[in-house]
Amino acid sequence: MLETIKNYFEHIPSAHRAMLLAGGITFFWLIEFVVPLFNFKYNKWKHAGINLFFTFTTIVVNFAFAFVMVKVSDWTIRMQFGLLHLTKLSPWLEAILGLLMLDFMGAYLVHLIEHKVPLLWRFHMVHHADTKVDTTTGNRHHPGESILRALFAILAVFCLGTPMWMVFLYQSLSVVLTQFNHANIYIPKWFDKTVGLIIVSPNMHRVHHHITRPQTDSNYGNIFSFWDRLFRTYNDTPMDQIVYGLDVLDNTKDHSLSYQLNAPFIKSIQVDA
Secondary structure (H helix, E strand, C coil), rough: CHHHHHHHHHHCHHHHHHHHHHHHHHHHHHHHHHHCCCCCCHHHHHHHHHHHHHHHHHHHHHHHHHHHHHHHHHHHHCCCHHHHHCCCCCCHHHHHHHHHHHHHHHHHHHHHHHHHCHHHHHHHHHHCCCCCCCCHHCCCHHHHHHHHHHHHHHHHHHHCCCCHHHHHHHHHHHHCCCHHCCCCCCCHEEEHCCCHHCCHHHHHHHHHHCCCCCCCCCCCCCCCCCHHHHHHCCCCCCHHHEEEEECCCCCCCCCCCHHHHHHHCCCCCCCCC
């Protein structure tokens, strides 16, 4: 079983990765029509436009750094460098540990840092600027933030000594979970009390997109939800109290591409905690 997974993700075609991205957005997009949580009065296609633009820039940035990531991964394997090479675990335990740590370093930790460092927060604000969060919001990242996240992903591969099949598996799971936990779909409470104890649910992540602190500075997880509980950054504000956007930005310009691209460089925007 594990060998089959390794062989597939070690040679996963680019077309399959593209289908995963496009297919996931399409699937959750359609579900949003059927069981939405919030009944937004908006043009869904127009809303998706700016988010898909930033999705495209994220893809370009990740593609540009992919060569470096592969070289770093190959070096760690050749030199037997990194946490995974020190633990000497069974193949299945090694795979689980690798996924956990990739999610911790490549998602939770970098996300937390982006909220704590004012310069990085300026770029991350663009993700929070969406006032009508749906599945297309998941990859709404300013190119500057995409570069930072790519660098953190490479750092995680370096520290862990992660083989590329594991990286591709993690990225595939990350894409789907990002689309899921941003989707504007109704999620029953039983889901949060069961499955939500392991993976990040839309209800959990919606709190993170609330317009003000302390909710904004909580629920940083991407795939696994227990990081926030473990490090006490979990917040369970009820869904009927959630308001999207960001109080330090002009929320009437959440779909202005020029404003969003320039937002990190507007000195008048308050970024201190």
